[in-house]
Amino acid sequence: MKSVTQMKSLGDMRTTISTHARSTPHEKGSTYLEVYLLDKEKQRLETEMAMLEKRGKRIQTRLNDIKEAMGGLLARMNEEGAAADPMEGGIASGRTRSPRPANWKKMSIRY
Amino acid sequence: MVMEGSTTLLQPRPLPNFVETPYVSSIVERALTYITAGFPVHFRGASGTGKTTLAMHVAAKLGRPVVMIHGDEEFSTSDLVGGEHGYRTKKVIDNFIHSVLKTEEDTSRTWIDNRLTVACRYGFTLVYDEFTRSRPEANNALLSVLQEKMLDLPAAREGENYLHVHPEFTAIFTSNPEEYAGVYRSQDALRDRMITMDLDNFDEETEVGITQAKSHISREDAEVIVRIVRSLRDSGACEFAPTVRGCIMVARSLRVRNASISSADALFRQVCLDVLASESSRVGSRAQANRIRDVLTEILDRNLLSVA
The missing domain is CATH 1.10.8 (Helicase, Ruva Protein; domain 3)
Structure with missing residues (x-):
């Protein structure tokens, strides 16, 4: 299922601002100014793109680390579960794992 | 929320001067035979005939952790199976953005498994001492445990509603004769599911x-x-x-x-x-x-x- 961040929202709508539409015509003799403004925006977006690429690389590296760690931990949990819980696979298997008997309070009783 | 860790497991051990004569050995061997055959054992006899000690000795021979219950008139099903005891409240205050305060509160009742459920789940040995001192209807949960090997759990407990009894679960019962003061009549259906050994005074x-x-x-x-x-x-x-x-x-x-x-x-x-x-x-x-x-x-x- 898509999360909220993946859904289309108001920010994705085409508006007069996002398309840079103007209600008034360009003034004559302002071409140089237009070029200057576009160049500024180009520089800004290129910088942003470079930052996003670096951020993407860091995110991908961290995702790989998490995937590797989760794989190891899940494999260990499965091994422990199979050894200690003979009820695995039965009706009770869907529950949250309970404390192991080894962790419980014990009391010796003499008779 | 379900809690199980509050149960204390017993490890019965004989005293150095525990007396094991041929008379005692004979009873213990027979009891172990019945348990191996898959039947719970019930030691019935007058006071002072060694029922509880024999039950502990048989439990020790089985080598599994022991959970012990002493019959009481005040007992109900929840004292065996478990019940809701206490509340757990969680409150989250999120003020990450100083101008925005977000609070979230969640209160849930805490379910605590009692000794019968714990013993059934993990295959422990249940010693139910003087079980006829509990009212007969309080022991109803044991009927399905001993016969169908299944424990009914109340809907209030989160998770499964039925629990398969662990194959190594064993129950040992003791009781006084019905004419004793403070003793209820044992359920016929329950008595029918166990092998009753009538104990007399020792030789x-x-x-x-x-x-x-x-x-x-x-x-x-x-x-x-x-x-x-x-x-x-x-x-x-x-x-x-x-x-x-x-x-x-x-x-x-x-x-x-x-x-x-x-x-x-x-x-x-x-x-x-x-x-x-x-x-x-x-x-x-x-x-x-x-x-x-x-x-x-x-x-x-x-x-x-x-x-x-």
Whole structure:
């Protein structure tokens, strides 16, 4: 299922601002100014793109680390579960794992 | 939320002076046979016949952690299976952005599994001592546990509604006869699901061994005390026959006072009268007490004469 961040929202709508539409015509003799403004925006977006690429690389590296760690931990949990819980696979298997008997309070009783 | 860790597991171990005579071994072996065959065992007998000790000994031989329940009139199903005890409240205050305060509160009741559920889940040995002191309907949960090997869990408990009983789960029951005060009649359906072993008083050899081991008196003295108690038991004058506990009480009391077992020592006579005469009557009427005192005096005379 898509999360909220993946859904289309108001920010994705085409508006007069996002398309840079103007209600008034360009003034004559302002071409140089237009070029200057576009160049500024180009520089800004290129910088942003470079930052996003670096951020993407860091995110991908961290995702790989998490995937590797989760794989190891899940494999260990499965091994422990199979050894200690003979009820695995039965009706009770869907529950949250309970404390192991080894962790419980014990009391010796003499008779 | 479900909690299970509050149950304490018992590890029964015999005392160094535990007396295991052929009589005791025979009972234990038979009980283990029935358990191996897949049936719960029920030790039924009068007070002082060693039911609880035998149950603990059989449980120790099984080598599994033990969960023990003592029957009580106030017991209900929730005392066996579990119930909702207490609340757990969680409150989250999010003020990450200083101008935005977000609070979230969540309160849930906490379910705590009781001993029967824990024993069924993990295959522990359940020792239900004096189970007929609980009202019969309180033990209803045991019917499906012993027959269908399944425990019904209330809907209030999160998770599954049924629990498969672990294959190594074993139940050992003890009870007094139904004519005892404070004892309910056992459910017929429950009794039908278990093998009941009626226990009588121990044989003489075992009683002498237990008396000697528990009081550290000489074997000769222990034999005399046991002989007196058994004679009083066989006389038929007692409403409740004295048990091996009476032997231990007399023997320990004598050891405290360094008294000797002889016709010349008045303390021994007095201790026997105090312990044995009162133990064998519930009502405590003067006529009954006098009658038992007469019988006991005659038994003491006869036995102390042979000692002298």
